[in-house]
Amino acid sequence: MRCYPTNETVDAVIIGTGAGGSPIMARLAKAGLKVVALEAGNYWNPVADFSTDEIDQNKLFWPHERLSAGQDPLAFGRNNSGIGVGGSTLHYTAYTPRPQPDNFALKTDFGLGEDWPLQYVDLEAYYDELEQNLGISGPAVYPWGPARKTSYPLPPLALNTAAQLMERGCKPLGIKTSPAANAALSAAYFQEHIGWRNACTNRGFCQAGCTTGAKASMDVTLVPVAIHFGAEVRPNAFVTEIIKNKSGEIEAIVYRKDGQEEKQLCKNVFLCAGAVETPRLLLINGLANSSGQVGKNFMANTGLQVWGEFDELLDPWIGIPGGLISEAMHRPVDADFAGGYLIQSIGVMPVTYASQLARATGVWGEELRERMKAYKNVAGINMQGDCLPYEHNYLELSDELDDMGLPKPRIHFTNGENENRMMAHAKKVMEDIWKNAGASHLWTMDRNAHTIGTCRMGNDPERNVVDKNGQSFDIPNLYIADNSIFPSALSANPSLTIMALSYRIADAFLKGLG
Amino acid sequence: MIADTFFALLNSDRVTEPTRKVLLNRLTETTDSSAFFTVEEFALLRAVTDCLTAQPAEARLADVATMIDNRLAAQTGPGWRFDELPTDGTAYQIGLKGISESVLLLYHKNFTDLSREEQNNLLKTVQQGNAPGETWKTFPATRFFELMLTETAEHFYSHPAAQQEINYTGFADAQGWQVPIL
Numbered sequence: 001m002r003c004y005p006t007n008e009t010v011d012a013v014i015i016g017t018g019a020g021g022s023p024i025m026a027r028l029a030k031a032g033l034k035v036v037a038l039e040a041g042n043y044w045n046p047v048a049d050f051s052t053d054e055i056d057q058n059k060l061f062w063p064h065e066r067l068s069a070g071q072d073p074l075a076f077g078r079n080n081s082g083i084g085v086g087g088s089t090l091h092y093t094a095y096t097p098r099p100q101p102d103n104f105a106l107k108t109d110f111g112l113g114e115d116w117p118l119q120y121v122d123l124e125a126y127y128d129e130l131e132q133n134l135g136i137s138g139p140a141v142y143p144w145g146p147a148r149k150t151s152y153p154l155p156p157l158a159l160n161t162a163a164q165l166m167e168r169g170c171k172p173l174g175i176k177t178s179p180a181a182n183a184a185l186s187a188a189y190f191q192e193h194i195g196w197r198n199a200c201t202n203r204g205f206c207q208a209g210c211t212t213g214a215k216a217s218m219d220v221t222l223v224p225v226a227i228h229f230g231a232e233v234r235p236n237a238f239v240t241e242i243i244k245n246k247s248g249e250i251e252a253i254v255y256r257k258d259g260q261e262e263k264q265l266c267k268n269v270f271l272c273a274g275a276v277e278t279p280r281l282l283l284i285n286g287l288a289n290s291s292g293q294v295g296k297n298f299m300a301n302t303g304l305q306v307w308g309e310f311d312e313l314l315d316p317w318i319g320i321p322g323g324l325i326s327e328a329m330h331r332p333v334d335a336d337f338a339g340g341y342l343i344q345s346i347g348v349m350p351v352t353y354a355s356q357l358a359r360a361t362g363v364w365g366e367e368l369r370e371r372m373k374a375y376k377n378v379a380g381i382n383m384q385g386d387c388l389p390y391e392h393n394y395l396e397l398s399d400e401l402d403d404m405g406l407p408k409p410r411i412h413f414t415n416g417e418n419e420n421r422m423m424a425h426a427k428k429v430m431e432d433i434w435k436n437a438g439a440s441h442l443w444t445m446d447r448n449a450h451t452i453g454t455c456r457m458g459n460d461p462e463r464n465v466v467d468k469n470g471q472s473f474d475i476p477n478l479y480i481a482d483n484s485i486f487p488s489a490l491s492a493n494p495s496l497t498i499m500a501l502s503y504r505i506a507d508a509f510l511k512g513l514g
Numbered sequence: 515m516i517a518d519t520f521f522a523l524l525n526s527d528r529v530t531e532p533t534r535k536v537l538l539n540r541l542t543e544t545t546d547s548s549a550f551f552t553v554e555e556f557a558l559l560r561a562v563t564d565c566l567t568a569q570p571a572e573a574r575l576a577d578v579a580t581m582i583d584n585r586l587a588a589q590t591g592p593g594w595r596f597d598e599l600p601t602d603g604t605a606y607q608i609g610l611k612g613i614s615e616s617v618l619l620l621y622h623k624n625f626t627d628l629s630r631e632e633q634n635n636l637l638k639t640v641q642q643g644n645a646p647g648e649t650w651k652t653f654p655a656t657r658f659f660e661l662m663l664t665e666t667a668e669h670f671y672s673h674p675a676a677q678q679e680i681n682y683t684g685f686a687d688a689q690g691w692q693v694p695i696l
Contacts, residue, residue, distance in 0.1 A: 051532040052685045055540075055672040062593045069597035077593030158693040165696070201690025211530070212690075312696055317684040319693040350682050351672050358667035359660060362641060365568040365634060372671065375680045403589070410597055 002230045006264045010034040013253045013266040015239050015281070018087020019498040020272030020482030022218035022226065023130075027506035029229035036232045036264055038255050040273075041083035043235040044090070044219070050209040054351040057208035060090045064402045066276060070393065071414035072448065074300055078207075078352075080451050081274065085235055086219035088274065091207050092495055094183040094215050095322045095344060095384070096136050098127050099492040100145045100330060106386065106488050110338035112418065113388045114487040117459050117468035118504075124149070126500035131181075133225075134216035135189040135197065138181035144327040154186045156323075157200060161314040162345040162379035163323030169437030170326060175429075180325035180344065183216035183495075193228040194221060204317040204347055222499075237262070238404060242269065242285045242478075249477045256404070268477045268509070270470075272502070275451035275484040276395060280409045282455070283397050288472045293465050295396060295454050297389035298411060299489040302341060303449035304423045305356075305382040306430040308439025309374045316378050321347035329383075329429060330491065337421040341385030341491050343430060350375055360445040374441070381433060383426035384449065387489040388418050395454050413448065450483065450494050457485035469512075470505035481505045515575060515675050516541070524674075528686040537674055537685060544580055549587035550603060551610075556583060558610050561626045565633045566666045567676075576673035578666050582606070585665075596657050608649060609658040613640060615647030 004010050011033035014021045021037055028035045042059075044050065050057060062081035068074050082088035101120035106113040128150045131138075138152030156179035159167070163179075170177045184200045191197075200214035213220045223233060234257070241254035243263070250269050255262055271278050279295040282288050326343040348356075354372055357363065363371055392414055397407040415423070423446070431442055457480075458464030461473040466485055472478040481502040483494050490497060524534055548556035560579035564571055567578060585591070586603045599605045617625045617636055625633060639645040641659045670676050677685075 049532065051536040052530065052687050053533055053536045053672065055668070056532075056536040058590075058592070063590065064593065065591060065601075066594040067597040068594050073596055075592075075594060081593060160693055161696055168696075201687070202693050203687045203690060204684070205687070313694070314696075315684075315691075315694055317682075318691040350677060350680065350684065351668050354667040354671035355664050359664045362660075362663070364566045364637075364641075364663055364666075368566075368667065369568050369679070372676075372680050375682065 001227050001232060003232050004034060004036055006262055009265040009267055010036050012268045012270055013038060013264055014270045014272055015253065016087060016272035016274065016277070016482065017085045017223060017233060018082060018218060018272065018274065018482070019089050019495045020274070020502050021087070021270065022222040023499045023502035024270050024272065024481055024506045025226035025231050026222040026229070027503060027510070029226045029231035031510050035226070036234060036266070037226070038237040038239055038253065038264070039085050039233060039235045040238045041085070041235065043085040043233065046209060046211045046213070050211045052203065052205055054208050054349055060084060060209050064404060065408055067398055067400070067408055067410040069410055070412040074411065074413050074448055076276070080449060081276065085223060085233055086217040089217040089495060090209055090219065092217070093206055093321050095493040096181045096183045096496040097325060097342060097492045098145060099490045099497060102331070103490045103492065106339055112338040113386070114458070116487050117457060120146070123497065123500045123504060126503040127496065129503065130496060130499050133191065134183045134221055135185050135191065136181050136183055137186040139179045142181070143176055143178050144330065152181060154189065156180070157182055157184060157186045157320045158202065159323040160204070160319030160321065160345070160347045161312070162316065162347050162381070165310065165379050165437040166324045166345040166381055166433060169433035172436050173432060175326055175328045175433065177324050177326045180322055182320050182322060184320055185214045193225045200320065202319045204319055204321065205349060206321060207352070208349060239281060240404070240406065242281065242287055244475070248475065250475060268479065270479045270481055272482045274482050275454045276409055276411065278480060278482055278484040279395050279454040280397065284406060288465060288474045288478055290474050291462055291465055293456055293463065296391070296394050297453040297456055298393045298395055298413060299387040299389055299452040300413060300448035301387055301450050301452070301489050302385035302415070302419050302423050302426070303382055303447045304426055305346065305380050305445040305447055306427065306434055307378055307380040307443050307445065308434045309377050309441040310379060310438055312377065314377055314379050316347050316353070316376070317349050319347055329426065332425065335425065337418045337425065338388070339386030339418070339422065339491060341383040341422060341426055343426070344382055344384060346380040346382050348378070348380060353378065356445050357443070361443050381430050383423070383430065384491060384493055385422050385426065386491050387448065387452070388416055389453055389488065390416055415448070452483045452486045452489045452494060455480050455484040456487050458487055469508040470501070479505060479509065517678060520674060520678055523683065523686050526686070528688050530688045533685050540673060543584065544577055548583050550583045555607060555610050558614060558625055559583070559606070561633070562613065562637065563666050565630065565637060566663055567670045575675035575679065576670050578669045581669040582665060596661070598654050599657055599661065602661065605658055605661060608653050609662065612645065612647055612649030612653060612655065615649055616640065616645040619646045
């Protein structure tokens with residue numbers, strides 16, 4: 001790997017190496033720019049460092065404490081926040097559906113939420129490209145959304161037991177399903193500058209780190225491409241300060257590495273630390289906030305889950321967790337809410353299942369032991385739906401300092417009427433599906449997933465933090481490229497769109513260089 | 515407690531070296547001298563977590579209190595907490611004090627001297643936010659209980675003895691799995 005001295009003014013420093021930072025790193029390096037990516041966590045070697053043990057693998061989750069406030073306080077860490085080269089893609093479930101065109105125009109269609117300053121067609125070519133780069137496994141014909149210009153490069157992964165049960169439960173209800181698109185390989189796959197990656201072995205520990213390289217986390221896909229083209233990835237570099245010069249442009253990034261403070265000089269900065277750390281860094285440094293919108297409009301997808309026990313032996317940890325999808329509820333005809341949701345089947349690891357069962361139902365003692373004896377017979381389905389931006393959902397800095405000596409972020413989150421109605425709708429639909437599939441002992445986990453918003457992208461500098469090219473309205477050489485710039489939450493899982501946006505932001509930046 | 519078949523599987527080529535190491539470490543994770551809690555707090559936490567996992571003190575499958583104690587001593591956590599609770603260690607200390615107070619008020623005894631049924635009833639009042647005592651007037655009992663129960667469930671079912679009880683063998687995945695066809 002090429003390395004740059006800290007006193008050399010590199011073309012770009014990228015903060016964060018997840019779904020936001022890695023595509024930019026690859027793009028800029030390929031264009032011949034000098035790029036340094038600063039990553040707060042380790043550069044893991046999955047074969048040597050990852051175990052098949054959920055507690056041990058907690059090391060993939062962002063460890064610095066966040067304060068969770070509001071009526072529906074969110075679980076962070078395992079639920080939505082990664083650390084290490086690859087960021088949250090190290091533990092994402094690898095669901096990679098595309099949003100549909102109307103996802104980007106919620107306000108136009110419903111008078112609620114926000115429209116995006118760009119459309120599906122602006123991202124389409126990037127979705128096409130990414131699906132090939134990552135080696136997405138998916139069906140030959142996907143039943144929803146616009147006709148595709150390219151097919152998924154690989155056929156779908158084997159349906160795990162939850163997926164088979166969802167198929168069984170949906171059929172009599174007339175709910176259309178399809179094998180899902182997943183960023184994991186159903187066959188060995190070769191990509192230039194990455195090499196061969198092996199097919200998925202159905203370990204099912206996607207959310208605790210893939211040891212085989214089959215899951216397309218950034219560390220085994222776009223990061224190697226970036227390194228091939230001369231980018232430097234600097235792990236264990238925790239960014240604390242963003243330094244401006246006299247003309248108001250950023251000239252250096254300060255970070256801590258191995259107990260030392262270092263300063264990297266740079267011409268441009270791409271902030272890609274996610275919807276909590278990105279606004280937190282800006283607020284700590286008092287930057288890019290003339291709109292007063294940094295930290296505002298925090299969103300988390302409606303993600304209610306329904307679980308049930310079945311007579312059959314299911315081994316619910318085996319296979320890709322999200323094998324089957326339905327977009328039949330994208331715009332339900334009987335909806336009393338704006339937007340809509342996907343339904344996805346879910347496999348589950350034992351500690352996660354025990355934890356959720358205890359938290360959601362409050363069972364303990366003999367009852368917990370009895371319910372857990374049915375672990376091998378459980379399967380789940382979940383929704384992934386829109387969430388509107390609200391004034392009452394936001395991130396602020398607290399007075400409490402974390403282990404790095406920086407103010408802990410406090411995140412306020414309360415579902416609004418729209419989210420509550422959507423979740424009630426989904427609960428009924430999913431319970432019907434599960435009953436039809438033969439489930440008993442149904443229980444529900446109220447849940448919101450992903451961190452979205454806080455540095456909104458838009459055309460109006462008064463209401464937004466960055467423009468549609470990710471460029472700060474206040475600081476011309478500062479760009480943001482991650483889930484924090486999403487104007488609305490979308491009903492599709494966010495990772496693929498984060499990556500597509502980053503490719504687009506990188507291309508717009510390169511075009512600007514001429 | 516742990517069957518020979520578990521060790522046979524653990525030492526086979528179906529388990530990766532990093533996984534084997536982690537599970538063996540977990541089996542030996544014990545301490546009688548508490549690292550984070552006082553001796554009194556630790557004894558109470560042990561009795562409470564035994565109750566939450568329905569384990570007899572004389573034949574424990576997994577020593578959850580030790581796992582919580584080690585976690586807090588190592589100053590690690592899940593990366594978030596409820597804003598209405600203090601840091602996890604302090605929350606446990608206050609919560610345990612609250613439980614002691616409630617037991618004294620209701621039974622004039624220590625928690626460890628109660629029958630399992632009495633312990634269950636007492637913890638139910640904490641979970642439901644009805645437990646008596648000064649502490650609970652200002653400290654959110656149900657949130658504390660959620661923290662403690664969730665962590666207890668996670669530690670317990672990460673232990674090979676508890677995983678054996680639910681017939682889980684997912685750690686033996688070095689050669690991958692065939693997806694079952696229903």
